[in-house]
Amino acid sequence: MNILMVDDEKIIREGIKRTLANRFPQYRVFLAAGPEEAVVRLRSERIDIVLTDILMPGMSGLEMMNLTAASYPCVKWVVISAHSEFSYAQEAVRLGAKDYLLKPIGKEVLIEMIEKLGAEIAREKELTEEAELLRVNQKFLREAVFQRWASGLDIGRIDMKPFMDSHPYFHLIMVKMESEKIVHLEHFIIENVLTELIGRYGTGFVAIQDNKSLLGLVTLNEGVALAALLEELRGHLIKYLRIPFQIMHSERIEDSNAIPAEVQRMRQASSTQVYEHYASGGDQAVEVAQQYIRTHYHADLSLEKVSSIVYLNPVYFSQLFKQKTGSGFKEYVIGLRMDQAKKLLLNPKLKLADIAERIGYQDIRHFSQLFRKKFGETPSEFRQKQDNGVTKEPI
Known part of the structure; x- marks a missing residue:
C-alpha cells in the first residue's frame, strides 16, 4: 500500500x-x-x-x-x-x-x-482492481488516439467512427497556458476542473494536447448552453490558477472529420487572443511595472527587461499592459520620456544632447523625431516658443 x-x-x-x-x-x-x-x-x-x-x-x-x-x-x-x-x-x-x-x-x-x-x-x-485497470487503460488509449487524430497525425488503421458514435454533435474546448516553467499542478487543475464540468453539463472527455494545452470534447445535455459551462470554467481557473491562460471553443460540430481543422483554427487564434490572468495579480504587475518605468525612464527600458521585473512572459506582459493601461508598452515609455523632455527644455542651460541623454536617448536626431511626432514640433521649436513667451499648449 x-x-x-x-x-x-x-x-x-x-x-x-x-x-x-x-x-x-x-x-x-x-x-x-x-x-x-x-x-x-x-x-x-x-x-x-x-x-x-x-x-x-x-x-x-x-x-x-x-x-x-x-x-x-x-x-x-x-x-x-x-x-x-x-x-x-x-x-x-x-x-x-x-x-x-x-x-x-x-x-x-x-x-x-x-x-x-x-x-x-x-x-x-x-x-475493483481488474475493472479499474481496464477503465484506466481504455481512458489513456482513447486520449492518446484522439490527441493524434485531433492534431492531424496518422493513427494507422484505427477507425474513429465507433469512437465518435456516442457524440453525433459536440463542442470542442481548448485551454492553453502561458508559463516559462513546467506546469504540473496547473495542468492537473485544468484537467480535473474541465472533466468535472463536462460530466455535469453533458458527456465527453478531456485529452492532453501538449504540456501547455488541453482539449475537451463535450456533447451538451438538452437545454444546456455552452456559455454557462465556459463561464463556470473561467471562474474556477481564475480562482485556482496562478498563471495566464486562454479558453477557446468551437461552434457546434456535427461532422467529426472537422476536428483536426477546428483544432488548428483554435491554435492559430490563440496567437492573437489576450491571455487572462487573475485580476489582482494582473493589476499589481502593471502597477509595479509603471512605477519602475517612472523611476527608470532614463535607463534601458526594453519590454524584456521590464517584464522580467514583474516575472511575466514578455508576450503576455505586453498584452496585459495594453489591456490595463490602454497604451502599448513602447508608446507608454515614449510618452513618459517626451513629457519629461518638455520639462527639461524649460531650462535654457541644458543642451539638447544633455536632455536626450537624461531621458534615455543617445541619438539627438532620434530624440527630435520622436518629440516632433508626439507634439508636432521639434524640441528647438518648442524651446524657442517658450523663450518668446508664446505657449502653444499647456505643459
Whole structure:
C-alpha cells in the first residue's frame, strides 16, 4: 500500500513517516511539501491514502482534495489540522474525507487509523482492481488516439467512427497556458476542473494536447448552453490558477472529420487572443511595472527587461499592459520620456544632447523625431516658443 503525506512543515512530514515506517514496514510512504509535489506523486505513483494538512501556501488541502476527486476516486483522504474549527471538519466530511485528525497526532491514533483504512482498501481492491485497470487503460488509449487524430497525425488503421458514435454533435474546448516553467499542478487543475464540468453539463472527455494545452470534447445535455459551462470554467481557473491562460471553443460540430481543422483554427487564434490572468495579480504587475518605468525612464527600458521585473512572459506582459493601461508598452515609455523632455527644455542651460541623454536617448536626431511626432514640433521649436513667451499648449 502507498501512503502520501502532504504538509509544508518538514518536521511533521518526517515524524509521521518514521511512525508509519516503524509500524508498517511493508508500506511505502511518500512525502510532499505542498500541493504541487503531491500532484506529481499522484500522477506517478498509485497512491492509496493521502494524509494532508489543511493550511498550506498556495492551495489548501481541502481545495486539493476537491480538485482530485474526479481523477482519483479510490484514494482515501485523511485531513490533518492544527485548528479544531467545525467548518473545516464539516467541509472535509462533505468532500469525502475518511477522517479528520488534530495536531499533534498521537502515534496510536495514527496507527489505528492506517490499520482500519488498510483493511478497507484491501477489500475494495479485490473487487475493483481488474475493472479499474481496464477503465484506466481504455481512458489513456482513447486520449492518446484522439490527441493524434485531433492534431492531424496518422493513427494507422484505427477507425474513429465507433469512437465518435456516442457524440453525433459536440463542442470542442481548448485551454492553453502561458508559463516559462513546467506546469504540473496547473495542468492537473485544468484537467480535473474541465472533466468535472463536462460530466455535469453533458458527456465527453478531456485529452492532453501538449504540456501547455488541453482539449475537451463535450456533447451538451438538452437545454444546456455552452456559455454557462465556459463561464463556470473561467471562474474556477481564475480562482485556482496562478498563471495566464486562454479558453477557446468551437461552434457546434456535427461532422467529426472537422476536428483536426477546428483544432488548428483554435491554435492559430490563440496567437492573437489576450491571455487572462487573475485580476489582482494582473493589476499589481502593471502597477509595479509603471512605477519602475517612472523611476527608470532614463535607463534601458526594453519590454524584456521590464517584464522580467514583474516575472511575466514578455508576450503576455505586453498584452496585459495594453489591456490595463490602454497604451502599448513602447508608446507608454515614449510618452513618459517626451513629457519629461518638455520639462527639461524649460531650462535654457541644458543642451539638447544633455536632455536626450537624461531621458534615455543617445541619438539627438532620434530624440527630435520622436518629440516632433508626439507634439508636432521639434524640441528647438518648442524651446524657442517658450523663450518668446508664446505657449502653444499647456505643459
